[in-house]
Amino acid sequence: MDPQPGVADALPDAPPSSALVDDEAYRAGVIDLFGVLAYTELVAFERLAADASLAPTISDEAALALMATAEIRHFTRLVERIAELGGDPTVAMEPFVEPLTEFHEKTAPGDWLESLVKAYVGDGIATDFYREVSRVLDPDSRELVLEVCGDTGHANFAVATVRAAIDADPRIGGRLALWGRRLVGEAMSQAQRVAAERDGLASLIVGDADHRGMGLAELGSMFSRLTEAHTRRMQTLGLQA
């Protein structure tokens, strides 16, 4: 009997090779992954740019606008890669428009601080998730995921601003902690929906008969790590997760 897969052996023995992209099912899964990632970046750009207008000072406003442009560079890189893999970027993004739009509609920030918490906490979870997933990808795809998940400088900005606001008025902390929990709840419910509707993407991540993914046990470990990282981020903001 095979040993129960654990954290250590659930991942591929050797890093996934470049030959993977010759497999049609694998390629379709990767195109799906880049589709959701690209649309995530596009919408993040729109939201961040719009949030800039909520900033209380011109220098905050300018800082946020400049950070937003990093997202659009990422978007462009992902769209190029989808085309390289033989996919149509628009078709690849289409299935994710509704869940992402719904997520953003249900979590429209009421003010400047909520927009910062959303950007920091939301980007944090998304980035952690895509980094985890990158381990099942061929080298070129993995490199691209790590590149677009790079720091845009937004995190430090959000942390400093939110902490200063809580220092100035500690009551703000309670409201923002609730807000953080709501964001995670909505993100989880949309992620479940995507996982249920996009078989190819789910198989890419978890693995199936044809190729090795991270496996169900490792998937569970991944969710624990995502949750822990989220809790740390909330603490960094001075909030209870």
Place this chain on the structure above:
Amino acid sequence: MDPQPGVADALPDAPPSSALVDDEAYRAGVIDLFGVLAYTELVAFERLAADASLAPTISDEAALALMATAEIRHFTRLVERIAELGGDPTVAMEPFVEPLTEFHEKTAPGDWLESLVKAYVGDGIATDFYREVSRVLDPDSRELVLEVCGDTGHANFAVATVRAAIDADPRIGGRLALWGRRLVGEAMSQAQRVAAERDGLASLIVGDADHRGMGLAELGSMFSRLTEAHTRRMQTLGLQA
């Protein structure tokens, strides 16, 4: 008696020289001009990026988001130039936050087509105005104004989309024509407010005892040209000005 200044002789006999920037009043006027121009670009970026989310298709949405990023490059160039001239970019932009915010609040587009008309008609008038004004500037400043007023590709996109929508449903034209007139009215009322409040900027453009601007007669001609160009743009969209 000097001849009545006309279109031909109202402009400086020779292009304004680089030595102008040594004059303190001139420099303050130019910093004011770059302040309003920079804040215009920053807000245009935020609005354009937010409008992208109104787009009916993902490819339109992506196109608009990419065009928005051109504005932020312009913004960065202007902020650098303000600093080069010894100004504080934040201080330079501050006086224009209220009029520009008020303009955008009073002209929030109700839908995708209104947002395109606003971007095309509004950008068009602003660009024409800044190009006209660039003639009273020293060479470096003039070059920068012409650079940031360069085409971002947004115009062609707006024209094609609006015309197609009117072809599909001609009744749309009446509503958008009214919208275009409202945009110009609001823009004019905010421009008058700025001119009344910012003496240095008004003197830079019109001229005063210390340096030659375009003169009042030429200012009148300029407004005629701006109006004509606006009418042509409305016609290009298939709308009555």
